[in-house]
Amino acid sequence: MLAYALRRVLSAIPVALIAVTACFFILRLAPGGPFDAERALPANILRNLRAAYDLDQPLIVQYFLYLGRLLQGDLGPSMVVQDFTVSQLLALGLPFSIMLGLTAFVIATAIGLLAGMVAAVTQNKWPDYVLVLVVMIGVIVPNFLMGSLLQLVFGVYLKWLPAGGWRAGSIAHLILPITVLAWPHAARISRLMRGSMIEVLGSNYVRTARAKGLGQRLVLARHAIKPALIPVVSYLGPGLSYLLTGSLIVEQIFGLPGIGKYFINAALNRDYGLVLGTVVLYMALILVLNLLVDLAYAWLDPKVRYR
Template sequence: MTPYLVRRFLEALLVFLGVSLVIYSMVYVLPGDPVAALAGDRPLPPSVAKALREQHHLDDPLLTQYGRYLGGLLQGDLGTDFTGRPVAEQMADRWPVTLRLALTAWVIEAVAGIGLGVLAALRRGTWTDRAVLTFTIGAVSVPVFVLGYTAQVVFGVRLKLFPVAGDAAGWPSSYVLPALVVASFGLASVSRLVRTEVMQNLRADYVRTALAKGLTQRRVVVVHVLRNSLIPAVTYLAIDLGYLLGGTVIVEGVFNLPGIGQLLFQAVRGHIGPTVVGVSTTLILIFLAASVLVDLINSLLDPRIRCD
């Protein structure tokens, strides 16, 4: 187990260095002058602009800037924007909103997705299976912003079941509806993965042997089939948690939730490179941590993975 974890950690480290360098390079070559953007329509005095550029090392070579950023990152510093406010402080104000939204959506994905997948597999060929299939196809076919606005109109404006926008009502009232929208695509994917895996495992020899020994179908499905069928779904869910934390830009915009996604969007639009890089770096670390964690879980579910 230890060599396997060391190998996965080293792989994650290489991925982090490569992806973070690409993101830093993309921000570095973005058109426009971020210092000039601070003043809006009025140009900054040349002395002030020069001082800001020197303060943030904007004229240094790319690799020098990137190396300095990694040095600060090792000390827990995600950088400072051009107004002097630390990126970590900006994110701290918005993390609670994004975490509540992402975790609520993730729980909906996991519970409903696995449940629908198992149900469809056990009822293969019936109207239940066809209903789940139709739902999953519809969920992945509708763009998220269309689904978000439709949910707002139907459940917020007409039925008045949930707040239309904002987080004034707190959790869960303000978060259930946007979480359902965010979770729709992942829920569909999880249910299809689980359905396929469960149907394959139900035809396996060990299932027939267990049934021949007198075990009930419920016990066989829960103890044996489900364990072997969850590896693809667990992998997807772990990676999708990182996506949910960083990919809620559209939904946070539709429902006016002041989270990390909204901060990232505003930073990209305002050419605030340190904020873009700091937020992106945090999301990369979340993705990689989730990936290593899911590999560990999969290796526990199936010890053969550690031998690959």
């Protein structure tokens, strides 16, 4: 298992380098810059600012300078937010973003697994049809539209929940954002679980277990759930990555104090350091999560380790 994990880590290094390189050059080649404000700066001040952030160097030199600092764990300073480094800004917003994403992940995974099993057991009956309808709504409607609709209905018209903002310790301010994040994730998991469970329930060993007189609960618990989880587990890593990155937009919609507000403002203001730092952070999270999912997949299906 250790050798398998080491191979996965080594194979992720080129992917990470390609992602950082692509993001760096796309940002630098995009129109505009961090010091292009409505009021033009004097030439000497602009020249000094560009020199302070190495923007006066050739593009390839800037790339290797950034890569060298990145290898030392230095994400650099923010070019727009004064007196803050990128690491400090990410440290301010990351705990809230992780809390929001993990809460939505746990809730969505539990609901998705349960809904998928219920839909599989009641295949082609009314609970299956209702769950499929709810699932399709979660998959089709994008989170920014879903967030706006929930704000309008429950925050403005009904006034049951806060439409936005954040107050420390207030669970009510988290209900709508978590719902927006969790719904598509739960929908995808339930679809995967339903299809996998239907296939497992139709397998020979499950029919044999039923023929021996085992009840439905014992068949599900002993023979069906674990093999049915294999395709679901393969989605959990990308699914959690989706929740963490999708929370950027949701945080902006609901005015929450996560990384989202820093990332969106940095992208609009061409804050190269903060945008790159956010991309590097989420890329590292995605690679770690995918590694954990691969290890879990190898545990569920030992044949994977020997391929």
